Amino acid sequence: MQILLTFDYELFFGKSSGTIENCMISPTKKLLQIAQKHKIPLCFFVDIGYYIKLKEFETNFPDLSKDREAFEKQIQEMVALGHDVQLHIHPHWEKAEYHKQGWQIQTSHCYKLDDFEQEEAEKIIIKYKEALDLLIQRKTHTFRAGGWCIQPFNRWEKTFRSLGVKIDSSVFPGAYIQSDNYQVDFRNAPQKDYYFFENAVEEENIQGSFLELPISEWYYSPFFYWRLYLLGKLFPSKHKMMGDGSFISQGSRKWNSLTRYTWNHASIDGYFTEALNRILKHKIKKKHTYFNLIGHPKGMTKYSLKKLDLFIEKNKKNHSFITFDHVLENHF
């Protein structure tokens, strides 16, 4: 199995964005240490919109220069250590503002690319990719949409093609999230570990010029979520997220997960790491090539860092940990 450990490198987007130190810098340091110990690469999907805004607001708020420098330093460290840095777009930054109290982030009608007019959306994609490529001094080729909201893909197909984006990793088969902010419908996406597509990310097209490398999915029982919430209450020091902000609502998703079986990611965040070896076993049985995991530095807990360390230790001999550069070489 080829395993991708991917992390969306970002703040929170709810009422409180959290701090760069607790949501990004400090948990990422811990992740880099684990990776270094096992000599394996990690993949980071960098929320570059945040960086663009830091630069914009630091003229009036000089304190933000420290955040901007910390961001730059950590991204450059990732690259220097051989980790993968790819493009993650959260377009709501376009409307975000910084005040003395912190980031004022509103997400309604600007959370996903589909909330923007065509020309505006294309400009955002181009601007964000250029900013990231410039920062890391290399060309990114893989994309993950903020909040997985990449649909309808035909709106961005041309722009992505012209920018040399070849791989997407936004889909997680089976998922359906509809709320004020989210429009995600991957219920009909192929239950495969990779497939080519052309103008619809959820439809396989063997002649397609883009490769989808879906985030691996798992069908979680409601008991799993009851355990997750209970353990968090009983053992907060072990299960408290390092990130210090708050999530935006995903509609009725939380209630659904507590009352029925639901699809969700194979995830490196918090208690989700409990399921990693089970999911890997299932993937081996299905003869999949890729196991693509998602996590967030802000979602790390003492528990998840320990479990990730053990997961790598257990599997590094029989499986390989790879980046999207390897995926590109494998298929293009």
Ligand SMILES: [Zn+2]
């Ligand atoms: Zn994100």
